[in-house]
Amino acid sequence: MVAIPQDTAAPLPRPGRFGTFVRRNPTIFFGGLLLILLVAAALAAPWLTADPFRLSPVNRLRPPSERWWFGTDQFGRDVFARTIHGARVSLLVGLLVAVASAFIGLALGLVCGYFKRVDGIVMRVMDGLMAIPSILLAIALITLTRPGLAIVITAIVIPEVPRVVRVVRSIVLSIRAQPYVESAIAGGTRGARLLTRHILPNTLAPLIVQGTYVCASAMLIEAGLSFLGAGVPPEVPSWGNIIAQGRSFFQIAPWTILIPGAFLALTVLAVNLLGDGLRDRLDPRLARRM
Amino acid sequence: MSEAPSLEVRNLVKHFPIHSGLLQRRTGWVRAVDGVSFAIKRGETLGLVGESGCGKSTVGKTVLKLMEPSSGQILIEGTDVTHLAGGAMWPHRRRIQTVFQDPYSSLNPRLTAGTIVGEPLENFGLAKGSEKEARVAALFERVGLRPDAMNRYTHEFSGGQRQRLGIAKALSVNPDVIVADEPVSALDVSVQAQVLNLMIDLQDEYRLAYLFISHDLAVMRHISHRIAVMYLGRIVELADKRTLFSAPQHPYTEALLAAAPVPDPKRKKAGRVVLKGDVPSPAKPPSGCHFHTRCPYALPVCRQQDPPLIEVAPGHHVACLRRPAGGDPVPLTPTA
Numbered sequence: 001m002v003a004i005p006q007d008t009a010a011p012l013p014r015p016g017r018f019g020t021f022v023r024r025n026p027t028i029f030f031g032g033l034l035l036i037l038l039v040a041a042a043l044a045a046p047w048l049t050a051d052p053f054r055l056s057p058v059n060r061l062r063p064p065s066e067r068w069w070f071g072t073d074q075f076g077r078d079v080f081a082r083t084i085h086g087a088r089v090s091l092l093v094g095l096l097v098a099v100a101s102a103f104i105g106l107a108l109g110l111v112c113g114y115f116k117r118v119d120g121i122v123m124r125v126m127d128g129l130m131a132i133p134s135i136l137l138a139i140a141l142i143t144l145t146r147p148g149l150a151i152v153i154t155a156i157v158i159p160e161v162p163r164v165v166r167v168v169r170s171i172v173l174s175i176r177a178q179p180y181v182e183s184a185i186a187g188g189t190r191g192a193r194l195l196t197r198h199i200l201p202n203t204l205a206p207l208i209v210q211g212t213y214v215c216a217s218a219m220l221i222e223a224g225l226s227f228l229g230a231g232v233p234p235e236v237p238s239w240g241n242i243i244a245q246g247r248s249f250f251q252i253a254p255w256t257i258l259i260p261g262a263f264l265a266l267t268v269l270a271v272n273l274l275g276d277g278l279r280d281r282l283d284p285r286l287a288r289r290m
Numbered sequence: 291m292s293e294a295p296s297l298e299v300r301n302l303v304k305h306f307p308i309h310s311g312l313l314q315r316r317t318g319w320v321r322a323v324d325g326v327s328f329a330i331k332r333g334e335t336l337g338l339v340g341e342s343g344c345g346k347s348t349v350g351k352t353v354l355k356l357m358e359p360s361s362g363q364i365l366i367e368g369t370d371v372t373h374l375a376g377g378a379m380w381p382h383r384r385r386i387q388t389v390f391q392d393p394y395s396s397l398n399p400r401l402t403a404g405t406i407v408g409e410p411l412e413n414f415g416l417a418k419g420s421e422k423e424a425r426v427a428a429l430f431e432r433v434g435l436r437p438d439a440m441n442r443y444t445h446e447f448s449g450g451q452r453q454r455l456g457i458a459k460a461l462s463v464n465p466d467v468i469v470a471d472e473p474v475s476a477l478d479v480s481v482q483a484q485v486l487n488l489m490i491d492l493q494d495e496y497r498l499a500y501l502f503i504s505h506d507l508a509v510m511r512h513i514s515h516r517i518a519v520m521y522l523g524r525i526v527e528l529a530d531k532r533t534l535f536s537a538p539q540h541p542y543t544e545a546l547l548a549a550a551p552v553p554d555p556k557r558k559k560a561g562r563v564v565l566k567g568d569v570p571s572p573a574k575p576p577s578g579c580h581f582h583t584r585c586p587y588a589l590p591v592c593r594q595q596d597p598p599l600i601e602v603a604p605g606h607h608v609a610c611l612r613r614p615a616g617g618d619p620v621p622l623t624p625t626a
Binding site: 178179180181182183184185186187188189190193197198201202 | 351354356376377380383384386387388390391392395396397398399400401409410412413414456459460463
């Protein structure tokens with residue numbers, strides 16, 4: 001008799017739920033992780049870094065070293081401190097613009113998709129708004145008032161809203177034609193219940209995805225506005241401002257531009273990765289915005 | 291005939307505009323429904339049969355006022371609802387309910403079965419809270435579902451069970467009329483029979499009037515009392531089931547019946563009318579009788595004259611120039 005070898009091999013370790021999630025959604029994981037790190041750094045900035053406003057003329061334009069991780073600028077200010085503090089401005093602008101555009105866009109999109117009479121008028125107004133470049137609008141608004149965060153956000157939200165409205169409206173129109181919505185109407189469902197129970201839940205996933213794209217584009221526009229001096233006041237350390245101030249010393253102190261630039265690129269990448277991942281996961285039909 | 295019919299449709303027309311070109315100007319109309327009239331009594335089933343695209347579903351949606359009719363009249367229990375829009379139509383929706391074709395897309399995937407079935411009760415303020423729960427549970431039992439399935443989502447149900455949910459929902463507000471648009475065509479044959487028998491039982495119990503839309507003649511034969519045959523937006527023949535199946539008068543009905551498979555291998559194939567060509571576009575319906583382009587018995591006059599729907603025998607209406615009123619059903623000889 002030949003001894004049958006016992007199957008003593010331990011069962012293969014099964015990847016946990018978390019491992020499975022990471023393998024299936026690498027973009028959500030890496031985008032989300034990067035974003036969480038950036039947000040955590042931004043929130044902890046006062047404890048993590050030195051004072052971003054402290055001038056130290058003796059230590060002007062020092063290259064990155066152990067003492068100044070990202071070097072110093074032409075006034076001897078710590079670029080690391082300024083960059084991390086700059087993340088607060090960018091992330092705040094991105095978040096507020098995304099939330100504001102999503103809310104306004106959702107409301108208008110629902111109205112447009114639901115009431116055919118309003119649709120034509122509102123959509124033409126949206127087309128008009130979409131044609132306004134946010135940079136020009138911001139410059140115009142700032143010449144009328146004082147530069148500030150609120151003006152920057154307003155100037156970015158106005159041209160971003162139409163994009164959200166279009167997405168929401170097209171989704172509402174397609175959901176309205178769904179048999180289950182017709183069935184609900186035939187069953188006497190109307191008004192607020194039809195909207196909140198049957199139409200709204202299906203618009204949320206694409207809205208969140210669209211929100212991440214708006215957020216990424218808002219951060220880029222904010223940096224551009226600050227760079228041009230039409231954004232947040234120049235004394236506030238935002239990435240656009242840091243780059244603008246470092247511009248004249250680019251050849252001798254490239255770190256003053258490269259590092260905030262890299263952070264901007266990384267943040268936008270993180271948000272876009274997260275958005276792409278969420279889109280694939282939540283709503284594969286939604287075409288990527290240009 | 292003292293009481294008003296549960297559902298009456300008079301000369302219903304639904305035309306859809308065609309927009310084309312750079313300026314999206316209206317360049318024509320699709321005549322989906324082109325003058326359809328019928329009446330359904332309490333406890334009666336009228337079958338509406340026809341090929342795809344003949345306008346039978348449009349009739350259903352228009353009657354439900356999910357679409358505005360272009361012209362004509364719709365009366366529910368004698369009340370004219372043709373021009374009632376939005377809020378004015380709403381109280382009448384309780385009287386006319388619907389079972390949709392696709393049991394997969396006609397139930398909101400984000401809601402539980404109990405919520406879907408109980409929604410019309412909530413809408414019309416008929417029951418709330420625990421009373422609603424109890425009524426929904428009773429409805430579940432009535433349509434052959436376990437009441438404890440109320441908390442499940444619709445994807446957990448099979449096609450037949452979903453259609454039972456649709457029926458329970460339609461039934462929840464005690465309607466007079468149910469418009470059933472191909473309610474069983476997405477189901478397996480054995481399940482079809484169960485759902486049809488359930489619908490027949492419910493009809494007997496509640497004296498419901500059914501407008502039953504289908505392309506399936508076997509299903510029609512099972513459930514309908516009377517059958518209307520539609521071709522390109524018009525009713526070409528309307529008769530009670532027995533007459534229609536045994537002695538069809540319109541050439542199109544004849545061809546439709548001949549095309550349906552009969553499970554009898556010994557049946558003679560001779561004399562079968564087989565239609566040639568395709569259904570013309572409803573955007574450009576042929577002049578005169580819509581059917582003359584494919585009719586094997588067409589006369590020159592068929593190209594010019596619209597055949598009216600005339601009663602050739604009591605309760606038997608035919609729209610064919612070769613079938614004058616009172617004429618005997620003589621066999622026709624092909625003209626071409």
